[in-house]
Amino acid sequence: GAGVSQSPRYKVAKRGQDVALRCDPISGHVSLFWYQQALGQGPEFLTYFQNEAQLDKSGLPSDRFFAERPEGSVSTLKIQRTQQEDSAVYLCASSLPRRLGETQYFGPGTRLLVL
């Protein structure tokens, strides 16, 4: 079946521009995660949704970052007034309903470069 998809795959933004990154999770997966991966680092947690509810946004680095999942499927991560330090790969992952040890399935990521 189809995996997690993300768009765009690459985005170049000028500093100060707003960007929106989209994630389509695997059908039926109620949990959705966003991670940020800087060059040479492991992914770092940004935020988590269960259906449309954003249950954890403790990893969002500033109030310029905003995520939504209004209908409990597709999610959008929005970054306002982008800065150079926002350059990273943004990964989306989805998983089945919460239970012990569920696996997160990752998408290909969106590589954001802020000039």
Next chain:
Amino acid sequence: AQSVSQHNHHVILSEAASLELGCNYSYGGTVNLFWYVQYPGQHLQLLLKYFSGDPLVKGIKGFEAEFIKSKFSFNLRKPSVQWSDTAEYFCAVSREYGNKLVFGAGTILRVKS
């Protein structure tokens, strides 16, 4: 806060050599443990996971990992690597009833043919 340490950032091996990648975590409670792999040009894929039971876990492509609770470790092993194992390997931890993954910095493995 939880943290995950991977001992080596770059490893170079010849084909047929044995592999062991170290992973230590700092969280003292019950954890779920994962190894993910990212092949060149591909997305992160699950290699294996541990959440209970036998501490020796077998995964895909001949990989295995051993959970040693007393050492807070979850090292990845493979007896004989192949050129196709060239990839970046990430260890990750989640809390028993938490979902978010905390990743290590990754180990880039290059296997020379």
